[in-house]
Amino acid sequence: MYTRLTAKAVPFFMVLPLILLFLSLAMFPFGYMIYISFHDYNLAEGGSPTFIGVQNYLAMFRDNVALSSIRFTLLLVCTAVPIELGLGIAIALFIRGITGEKVIRSSLLLPMMIPSVVAGIAWKMLYNYEYGPMNYFLSFFGIPRISWLGNYTFAQIGIILADVWQWTPFIFLILYAGLQSIPRELAEAAKVDGASEFEITRFIELPLLGPLIGVSLIIRIIDVLKVFDIIYMVTWGGPGSATHSLSYYIYKVGVSFGWDIGYAAAISLVLLGSIVALTTFLIRMLRLKKSLGFE
């Protein structure tokens, strides 16, 4: 009996330190975040947290900047993600079999390998009004200087461009690998039946890539919903609140200016809930579980 108990207890105690570490570094902060979201707590004002119920959650829907942040985040999802998807698919299909495919493939991955903070600094220089290469090259086409960082619309376009530049390679990588894994016999059989290259792509390759396209879409949507670093480095959310994403606004509220930990926690939980709801919906709508063999 003693031996049986010991035999069961020993593995438990061996993993106990890791469990405690996980609880303290992951679960406790998460639990505390939920707790504090129902309190009024501002580090700059001192004092202790005061329970205020759902006021923080309601305040979000009365906050014009929060609403503007939601709008810009959704704009990013609706523009950057489809562009990345389209470009990623097109590049993956296009470079197959061309001369220098391996070199091109490797160089296409470079933007993804650059840390977003570094990329942000580079884009900020590219967008410089007087000396930036963007305006320089546009001048060859007779286009006057654009205030990329000072104009409401162009600042948003600038962020979209930077995001597309950095993350299209990610989609390309996934879909390129997917194309490599499609059995050649299918295409050969289709050719024998008289199918053109376009028909092979349209009716065989793209449908088979469906699950991977779905997975890429979901991953990119989650990433874009959380976008922060490129905004922080390039536009600081401006001009006005043109390029405030929700993540960026959480940072402003909780760390940068507001020190309103309770409110920041509430917005964070709303964002988290939205991401979970959206991904669950997309997984169901795209029937990913079935197509990936989980059902």
Added chain:
Amino acid sequence: MGAKKILAAMGVTVILLLGVSMAVAGTVKINCLSSPDNADALTDFAQEFMKKYPDIQVEVIPLSWEVLYPRILADFASHAGAYDTMTWDLMTGGACSQGLADLEKIRKQYPEVVDPDYDIEDFIPTAWHVYGMWGEKNIGLPFYGATMFFFYRKDYFQQLGLQVPTTWDEVLKAARLLTKEYNPDSPSKYGISLMFPRTHTLFYMYLNWFGPLRRSPSGIAKFGKVDLDWGDYFTQDKKPAFNSLEGARALELMEELMRYSPDPLGSDYGETLEYFGKGLVAMVPQWTACIASWKGSPALSPYSEKVGVTIMPGGHPVSGGWGLGINNDTPHKKEAYMWIQFATNKRHDKLHWLKYNVGPTRYSTCQDPEVLKEYPWLKDVYIPSLEQASHRPRIPEEPKLEDVAVGTLSEILMGRKPDKLKTLDELASEWMRILKK
């Protein structure tokens, strides 16, 4: 034999370790969290301090502005005492006061460490207040004095026969003449370089235009005197002052100047520094920290012949700067005080200006012959600028007020909110809500 050798080696190791521990135990180690502006000078002074006091080790930890303030506040809130001393930005004085030690109490507790030559009276009074006091509590010693100044190209002005502007209306006229688009004979492409990005920069830049209107005789009659803790954004009875004709007029002046500036809404400190440094613009309102990089610029060489500096038009430039304070939770208050007193004494106030262009806070530096030889404007421009500066609020709610204001000011300058008075009124209401009034 083998076991005996091992035991002997272990014994020697233990004794050595004990010896080192005892030696280290006699040394006090303190750290100093610093913004990048101040870090070089403080690191330099720390080396000197440690030579003078070998039992006290000082480590200067530079952190970016955005990270420094959150770290300080988090340390105060948690009472961790991880940082013994720190530089704090003047407008964070109210928020930081809760965690900063009362230096007067430390001086009374440890009179033996008080430097008899320190001379508190030597500090420019405005500097002593905004970098040192919160209410009746002495929360810091002034380290970096700063206001914005108006830099201009002496050679361009001479070429066009222009007088140095003293008001913003004069700047407008000069800027037009110095912009090639409006005057093909202009030696510069743009008249002025402005920075109105959606950051704290816009919050302080606005005061360069609003401050003179707020502090004009009619402004004082209307809004009352300026409280150094609530600053120029507020009236004497602590209500917003900017939602007024004066506040709207300041924005109009800024808008009018924008056409003579390269991308003001997309430019910040780095861009304006570069534009002036490359000779693209003729005028720029800026901090003294730019001087070091401009002196190395070929387009501005020889510097003393090409670059002039004067008080900000209007006479009430926005203030900046930093104080050095002690964490109330540090166990080494005595040593911490010795360090910050050392770093802010007369000698180092002069040295950090001469070597690093970190602005002085003392009259003795601004009137020193050696300093005036290279920077003659320190006496007649710097001192009045600091004495008459306009101030941002220093209250704990300042960061939140600032961000809300910056968003609104940015929208107005973009042209998205044409009714300035109405928008400023809405902003004032938001401020009152934040202040829970």
